[in-house]
Amino acid sequence: MNRNYFRRLPLIAFGSLALLLTAACGSAATPASEGPSAAVETTAAPTQEVVIKATNFKFDKKEYTVKKGDALRIKLESDGIHGIRVSNTSVQMKPGDEKVYSFSMAGEYQIECSIPCGNGHERMKAVLKVV
Ligand SMILES: [Cu+2]
Numbered sequence: 488m489n490r491n492y493f494r495r496l497p498l499i500a501f502g503s504l505a506l507l508l509t510a511a512c513g514s515a516a517t518p519a520s521e522g523p524s525a526a527v528e529t530t531a532a533p534t535q536e537v538v539i540k541a542t543n544f545k546f547d548k549k550e551y552t553v554k555k556g557d558a559l560r561i562k563l564e565s566d567g568i569h570g571i572r573v574s575n576t577s578v579q580m581k582p583g584d585e586k587v588y589s590f591s592m593a594g595e596y597q598i599e600c601s602i603p604c605g606n607g608h609e610r611m612k613a614v615l616k617v618v
Contacts, residue, residue, distance in 0.1 A: 526576035526590045533560035533587050537615075539598070541569035541582075544607020546598065552616040555593045561586055570601035573615055590617045 534557045540547035541563065553559050563571055565582035572579050574597040578588055581602075600611035 525592045525594070525596070526573065526578050526588045528577070529558050529587050529589045531558040531587065531589065533558045536560040536562065538562045538564060539571060539613070541565045541567065541571070541600065541611070543567045544600075544605065544611050546611065546613040548613060550614045550616055551598070552618060553590070555590050555617050558587050558589050561588060567604060568602055569604050569611065571598050572601040573598050593617050 535553055537551050537553055537559060539551065539561065543566070561578070561580065562585045563569075563580045563582060568582060570579070570581050570584075576588075576590075576596060578586075579601060580586060594617055596615040596617065598613040598615050600608055602608075604611070
């Protein structure tokens with residue numbers, strides 16, 4: 488072992504931790520019909536808005552319904568450190584984020600907390616229904 492190895496050790500440890508966290512969050516069962524392009528971030532003026540409120544350890548609704556195609560502003564209001572990720576899309580939001588997306592495919596997408604936030608983290612799930 489030389490000095491270089493030791494210098495890189497923290498980096499290796501951090502990498503392993505990140506991997507562990509990703510694995511712990513896991514991905515729940517999601518519809519197979521949607522691809523990763525089911526939603527794209529857009530600069531179009533939003534024509535609809537959904538506010539998702541996250542608290543320890545739930546979202547304020549079980550289901551959020553939005554319209555397909557229309558530029559959708561998603562606001563994440565978080566009391567505590569919670570993010571969201573939407574299955575089979577690139578939707579990723581941090582606490583307080585406001586982003587505009589357009590969903591090209593109707594369907595039911597799973598919303599889940601993207602930040603390991605504690606004991607109730609696994610229960611933080613909801614459905615985004617695109618109609
Ligand atoms: Cu969480």
